[in-house]
Amino acid sequence: MDIAEVAKSSGVPASTLRFYEEKGLIRSVGRQGLRRVFGPDVIERLALIALGRSAGFSLDEIAGMYAPNGRPRIDRKRLASKAEELDDLIGRFTAMRDGLRHAAVCPAKSHMECPSFRRLLRVASTGLFEPKAPIVTPLRKKTATRKTRAATS
Amino acid sequence: MDIAEVAKSSGVPASTLRFYEEKGLIRSVGRQGLRRVFGPDVIERLALIALGRSAGFSLDEIAGMYAPNGRPRIDRKRLASKAEELDDLIGRFTAMRDGLRHAAVCPAKSHMECPSFRRLLRVASTGLFEPKAPIVTPLRKKTATRKTRAATS
DNA sequence: CCTTGACTTCAAGTTGACTTGAAGTGGCAC
DNA sequence: GTGCCACTTCAAGTCAACTTGAAGTCAAGG
Numbered sequence: 491m492d493i494a495e496v497a498k499s500s501g502v503p504a505s506t507l508r509f510y511e512e513k514g515l516i517r518s519v520g521r522q523g524l525r526r527v528f529g530p531d532v533i534e535r536l537a538l539i540a541l542g543r544s545a546g547f548s549l550d551e552i553a554g555m556y557a558p559n560g561r562p563r564i565d566r567k568r569l570a571s572k573a574e575e576l577d578d579l580i581g582r583f584t585a586m587r588d589g590l591r592h593a594a595v596c597p598a599k600s601h602m603e604c605p606s607f608r609r610l611l612r613v614a615s616t617g618l619f620e621p622k623a624p625i626v627t628p629l630r631k632k633t634a635t636r637k638t639r640a641a642t643s
Numbered sequence: 644m645d646i647a648e649v650a651k652s653s654g655v656p657a658s659t660l661r662f663y664e665e666k667g668l669i670r671s672v673g674r675q676g677l678r679r680v681f682g683p684d685v686i687e688r689l690a691l692i693a694l695g696r697s698a699g700f701s702l703d704e705i706a707g708m709y710a711p712n713g714r715p716r717i718d719r720k721r722l723a724s725k726a727e728e729l730d731d732l733i734g735r736f737t738a739m740r741d742g743l744r745h746a747a748v749c750p751a752k753s754h755m756e757c758p759s760f761r762r763l764l765r766v767a768s769t770g771l772f773e774p775k776a777p778i779v780t781p782l783r784k785k786t787a788t789r790k791t792r793a794a795t796s
Numbered sequence: 797c798c799t800t801g802a803c804t805t806c807a808a809g810t811t812g813a814c815t816t817g818a819a820g821t822g823g824c825a826c
Numbered sequence: 827g828t829g830c831c832a833c834t835t836c837a838a839g840t841c842a843a844c845t846t847g848a849a850g851t852c853a854a855g856g
Contacts, residue, residue, distance in 0.1 A: 541767035566747045573743035590726035614694035
């Protein structure tokens with residue numbers, strides 16, 4: 491597979507694939523001239539990377555989850571602790587979601603007069619500026635997958 | 644209150660307070676010479692900002708939630724839709740957490756041989772590169788609140 | 797009055813995960 | 827054989843939310 495094929499079948503832009511290779515996250519099996527040639531296993535690898543990313547691991551952390559031979563060697567303790575982090579996050583988000591839902595239908599003139607909203611406020615300001623507080627940010631918001639399309643029939 | 648006091652009682656670094664003021668997120672009631680003077684309401688305002696941030700709103704979005712007079716005017720539809728976003732996220736994270744927990748104790752030789760893990764993989768790679776997929780990133784990881792401390796004693 | 801040091805401004809740096817642009821190369825359809 | 831254009835590299839740009847640094851100001855205690 492060449493880079494365009496991998497991009498197409500994985501949904502990951504070619505530029506990202508090069509970037510990942512440079513970072514050591516994926517490997518090409520060789521070159522045809524200049525061009526990278528990827529084995530089929532790169533797809534699974536990319537799925538693994540996506541998994542790691544959406545679980546909240548950084549690319550560097552994910553890179554560390556591979557043995558030198560390229561086989562994934564994932565520390566189970568790491569997984570467990572990430573699971574706990576997520577659990578924490580889920581709790582926080584759940585409170586937030588419920589608070590937002592309430593606030594959205596709350597009959598109080600101002601949100602500040604609603605006890606639920608104020609409770610939410612307290613939750614939010616508690617520990618937000620502590621080192622472990624995570625927030626949600628979009629992965630990539632604009633620039634659709636246009637660049638990915640190769641072989642303009 | 645001067646900036647150091649606000650920083651101390653809110654936990655928000657002075658540099659951030661200046662940054663927020665510049666962005667129009669907070670306002671000082673005046674100056675004493677050069678120095679900003681804040682009213683007590685800034686604390687509530689900061690809590691509101693923290694709330695917005697941890698619900699996943701950007702600073703710009705939060706800035707838009709205030710009427711020109713400074714009173715919060717929060718669109719209930721916006722809250723509801725953010726709640727739905729969060730709900731989605733919670734679902735995804737829950738699946739992830741459960742998958743990670745399983746993977747952490749899974750007896751399969753390799754994670755790749757575990758059906759649960761593979762299911763997780765599918766979940767992760769589905770829609771990850773779609774515009775609405777969010778990920779988790781740390782708010783601020785290093786540089787503790789050292790700068791915030793005034794009045795060394 | 798004079799020093800001190802917490803404040804001020806403004807510009808530039810940081811981090812992570814990429815994207816974009818310019819300039820160059822070469823595989824392959826014709 | 828040759829031209830096209832998808833590929834290549836490398837450097838630089840982007841984005842968000844701040845932080846950091848340099849250089850300057852000034853309120854207040856001694």
